Amino acid sequence: MFTRSRLIIVAVCLLALGAVLANAPLVSSQGLTITAAAIEGDLPIDAPDSALWQQATAVEVPMSAQMIARPIMPETNAKAITVRALHNNAEIAFLLEWQDATRNDTTLRVDDFRDSVAIQFPVGEGQPFYCMGQQGGDVNIWHWKADWQASLIAQQNLQTTYPNLAVDQYPFTEPAENIYLAAYADRNYLTAEAAGNYLALPTHGSPVEDLVAGGFGTLTTQPLAGQNVRGFGEWRDGVWRVIFSRELTSTEAEDVMLAPEKLYAVAFAAWDGANQERNGSKSTSQWVSFQLASAPGTGAAAPAGAAAQAPLTASVAATQPTGFNPLFWGFIALLILIPLGVGVVMLYFYLGNKA
């Protein structure tokens, strides 16, 4: 009986080792590398269906609920996010895809919460804490919002949400239509907007908000002039597909700077509005490695079957680095050595027990 169970454990270890060697999907996001394939010409920044995306390797990044800082929602809906990246030596674009059964793209009503997704980069060297960074370790966050996207397509307002809404007048905030209304407008009645809150602007040029954070509760919108991330998102058949794009370089200290041949860290988060996910109630990944392929054609090739047509079933593709990557190969060596060691120890006890 004991012999059999020990045999099973040894077999499981061997299987795990085999799986690692065969590049089977990993449970943790550790060890994943996203490589932005280099292409010539314009990036498909508003075309998730573009064939260009097939040149990028799809990486499925596992996500789980944020469980560190309250408020905590242990059951969040997004379990994984499929990421592709392209660059053309001037700009970078990410295509993020994840399953979401409902489209929540308004926040006008008091119990409406938006679907959204975010990419996070360390601003400086090293990897700060993967959830919102830490003091002295700022992170640059790009946050795409479904309602901002919807507003760019068709302006949302209370009249569309509440067709029967009837209010005689909105004094001081809207132009006077008759002599009984004040002839002037005072922006102070739109308190959040007057206070300089970027969220409160009536329109946003991009559905992506560019932010910086250095720990829980410190998330801060970058100044209006520093809002330099574009976005495009589309929901179809239970899948959100969202593109982020930005110039590789930026003049702002709060922005991540990207260059080829360098290994970066990147993390992702997604919120399902239908589940009232917002703020720390979200699905988040750990840090994932990220690099830019140096020239067209040298980026990781898309494995067969991982094309854009079936993105969410795409298997995890480990990196095929352009040169010798000590971090990556060291990690692989650890993955092989640890189960081997465990196997040897178990075999030793197994044999001892049998004797």
Place this chain on the structure above:
Amino acid sequence: MPDVYNWHLGRTMTYPYPEAHPTKQFAAVFNINRCIGCQTCTGSCKATWTFSRGQEYMWWNNVETKPYGSYPQHWDVKVLQLLDEAHQAAGVQPQWDHSQASEQAPYGVYNGLTLTEASGPNEQVLGYLPAESEWRSPNFYEDTSTGYKGGAYGLSPDGASLPEHQAWFFYLMRICNHCTYPACLAACPRKAIYKREEDGIVLIDQERCRGYRKCVQACPYKKSMYRGTTQVSEKCVGCYPRVEGADPLSDGVPMETRCMAVCPGKIRLNGLVDVAEDGSWVENPKHPLYFLVRMEQIALPLYPQFGTEPNIYYIPPRWAPRPYLRQMFGPGVDHAIERYTAPSRELLAVLQLFRTTQKMIFRYEIEEGPLVREAEINGKPWQMYNDTVIGFDAKDREIVRLSVVEPLHERPMERLNSI
């Protein structure tokens, strides 16, 4: 989590932040017995603060008819139910021990869980987010009394006899309580809510707020409200420019809020009380709020068991069933109604000060007058004196002078109908 002292509960309780108190606290007494439900307060607040797009549903001040009316609907029943479930899960039978009442614990000691203590591991505060539909119809069940089967035609000589009416309702007028330990502040993951050091008014920083609505979920009184057009939340601001004395009318001294100053029923008295470093009210027997709340103890906090130490105090209605009132205002209800029904000489004078001036009254004096009436109330002799009460503003200038007996002027016959 740190421990903080809550004098409403007579004990320390857990709260996400350590104790730090303002030097003065915005507070008020609302006399439920005198409210006529005219909603002038509600309208004045609306006309001052919430008349813009996205604020249509907001009523920072509202008056609801108890026991059925509520805005948002069933807020109190829902929060009480959540607390009840938490108590059952924890095996706690919440009780007030009035025998332990003292200077530091005027209502005795409460052993139940507060909203910050019953929140569980995942939230800072036990609460719920009202559905959009629950914010509609703010005055639903207006003037609806409890059912009572009377005699012929439903009439009964006993239906409305004291001490407890058989068929009853009362108005509950509510604004933000500017709590000592605000649940909204505890729940905000961004520290976008703060309590002002100078007057204890609780505000949402309109620049830092990101519209997560954790405050809407946490505030048991549901006085944080989300504005869809700006994507951030707003709340009652305690008319802070008036409280600061910034209104040109005030001559630089603190004024009552709009809702307090307009009240035709003269049910509200608003002021600033001095707060000691330990959070207790600095003894000041000639301050009308200190006198009503701490000395006479006729005005009580709304749902003190929530543990936020709210700063709006209510004189409970004399005619409503006591168990209902004790649930709503704590164990001080019987004492408060007894004192209010047969007011002391000084109390009767101080009650005249309600809503007689827009300026906040910081001190009062009483000039004694003659005995004008003798009666028997609840089997005990009671005397009424026509004393004069004088109110002083923050600069200690006389701002109001009133007698207990209202001056009467009888028009001569020939001008009976003139205006």
